[in-house]
Amino acid sequence: MLTPQDINSVDDAKRIVSERNLSHVKIGLFDIDGVMRGKYLRKEKFFAALDKGLAFCDVVLGWDSSDQLYEGVGVEYTGWHTGYPDAPVRVLPGSCRDIPFEPGMLLFLCEFAGDAAALCPRNVLARTLERAADMGYTTHAAFEYEFFLFNETPHSVRQKNYQNLQPITPGFFGYSMLRNSVHAELYQELLDMSEAMGFPIEGLHTETGPGVIEAALVVDKAGNAADKAALFKTFTKVWAQRRDLMATFMAKWSNDYPGQSGHIHVSLRHKDDGRSAFFDPDQPLTMSDTQRHFIGGQQRYMPELLAMVASTVNAYTRLVPGFWAPTDATWGCENRTTALRLIPGSDSSQRVEYRVGPADANPYLALSAALASGLAGIAEGLEPEPMVEGNAYDQTHPGHLALPQSLSDATAIFKHSRTARSLFGDAFVDHFAASRQWEASEHRKHVSDWELQRYFEII
Numbered sequence: 001m002l003t004p005q006d007i008n009s010v011d012d013a014k015r016i017v018s019e020r021n022l023s024h025v026k027i028g029l030f031d032i033d034g035v036m037r038g039k040y041l042r043k044e045k046f047f048a049a050l051d052k053g054l055a056f057c058d059v060v061l062g063w064d065s066s067d068q069l070y071e072g073v074g075v076e077y078t079g080w081h082t083g084y085p086d087a088p089v090r091v092l093p094g095s096c097r098d099i100p101f102e103p104g105m106l107l108f109l110c111e112f113a114g115d116a117a118a119l120c121p122r123n124v125l126a127r128t129l130e131r132a133a134d135m136g137y138t139t140h141a142a143f144e145y146e147f148f149l150f151n152e153t154p155h156s157v158r159q160k161n162y163q164n165l166q167p168i169t170p171g172f173f174g175y176s177m178l179r180n181s182v183h184a185e186l187y188q189e190l191l192d193m194s195e196a197m198g199f200p201i202e203g204l205h206t207e208t209g210p211g212v213i214e215a216a217l218v219v220d221k222a223g224n225a226a227d228k229a230a231l232f233k234t235f236t237k238v239w240a241q242r243r244d245l246m247a248t249f250m251a252k253w254s255n256d257y258p259g260q261s262g263h264i265h266v267s268l269r270h271k272d273d274g275r276s277a278f279f280d281p282d283q284p285l286t287m288s289d290t291q292r293h294f295i296g297g298q299q300r301y302m303p304e305l306l307a308m309v310a311s312t313v314n315a316y317t318r319l320v321p322g323f324w325a326p327t328d329a330t331w332g333c334e335n336r337t338t339a340l341r342l343i344p345g346s347d348s349s350q351r352v353e354y355r356v357g358p359a360d361a362n363p364y365l366a367l368s369a370a371l372a373s374g375l376a377g378i379a380e381g382l383e384p385e386p387m388v389e390g391n392a393y394d395q396t397h398p399g400h401l402a403l404p405q406s407l408s409d410a411t412a413i414f415k416h417s418r419t420a421r422s423l424f425g426d427a428f429v430d431h432f433a434a435s436r437q438w439e440a441s442e443h444r445k446h447v448s449d450w451e452l453q454r455y456f457e458i459i
Helices: 010-021 043-051 114-118 123-132 154-159 178-181 184-197 222-241 289-309 361-378 407-415 418-424 426-444 449-455
Strands: 024-028 038-044 054-057 086-091 106-112 136-149 201-206 214-215 244-249 262-270 331-333 338-345 351-354
Touching: 010 043, 010 106, 024 043, 038 043, 038 222, 043 054, 043 086, 054 106, 054 244, 086 214, 106 114, 106 123, 114 244, 114 426, 123 222, 123 361, 123 418, 136 222, 136 361, 154 351, 178 201, 184 201, 184 214, 184 222, 222 244, 222 361, 262 289, 262 361, 289 331, 289 338, 289 351, 289 361, 289 407, 289 418, 289 426, 331 449, 351 361, 351 426, 407 426, 418 426
Parallel strands: 024 106, 331 338
Antiparallel strands: 024 038, 054 086, 086 106, 136 214, 136 244, 136 262, 201 214, 262 351, 338 351
């Protein structure tokens, strides 16, 4: 009997479905915001899709995370003017996974094909990985996420208007053995699900704040790592809601607590012999010339590509001094106040941590930005600015390292970036920039609680 780990081809996929005598399977793909969209397919339809492909309405690339259509922002690929036709999609047999809470059911990932591939986040990353391969590198990555867990349901949070929510645990209990032992069954369920679904967790612990947890996923080849990160976020939320809990990956849900990060650890290895491209025992900090240029590129282009990483209005509430998130494109060695953290080690562990990312980022796009900027640094031989030592928040940095302070500003910089267009193509830059303009304009239409409290009576 085949297992999901054995599936590498169309024939394998058909065989495992037949062996399990399944009438239907589940398929899914990820949209611009990293939201998983999918459906059940009857066995015969799925087999035909494996052979010939299938189609999703291209509105999946033309609406926001609340299913509102991008209108009035210049989206050309899809819209009322095109009639919202179907876009071609291909099934990825090697992505086969069990779904533990649907016994016997199988999940397969998909990605857009044809013209839609230019906009598809998974394909954006695939093209970046091809660039790395052309330069002689294999790429590896690992994501780590912070998320808050609440004793709430989708109904209760709406009834409360998202106010006065009850975290699963009170107080500040970072790395708490007390908390993870009291709730051991929940932790074990999450660990077991992650193993069963093929996105194993390397480390799981409480963070500082009520109900906040951090999960570090196991390192893998970069494409697989992004799939695992996207699935982890989706099915952690599913797991929680099935237990009348809610998990949020918002960048910052409360003014009272630090934001939630989505850090990415990145490394390169030589294709020809498998050696680390970042490790050089004869250099200071064991940092090779290649890694130095990689960091130089990440640093140089971080402000221009920030919209791909901090892609929501809320993400910019996290990027403030003193809250464990960077405000400038700085780098340091084992320094968690900088945007880029060099982690020296060995051939197997030398890497850089891309710390600017929030938990709400689309994993495919955030990793694309982190990798593509570094690869550009290697290609251009870029040198990083002097390394920051000590508290980066207390120091003054060159003006060109300042990160945009809002989604609107970041989007404008991204849209006009020649580097972004060179790395990701005009079609993606134009479409993604329009989608972020829409996101920012939707925010401007609404009156916040802060505005009411500040202005309602006194002005």
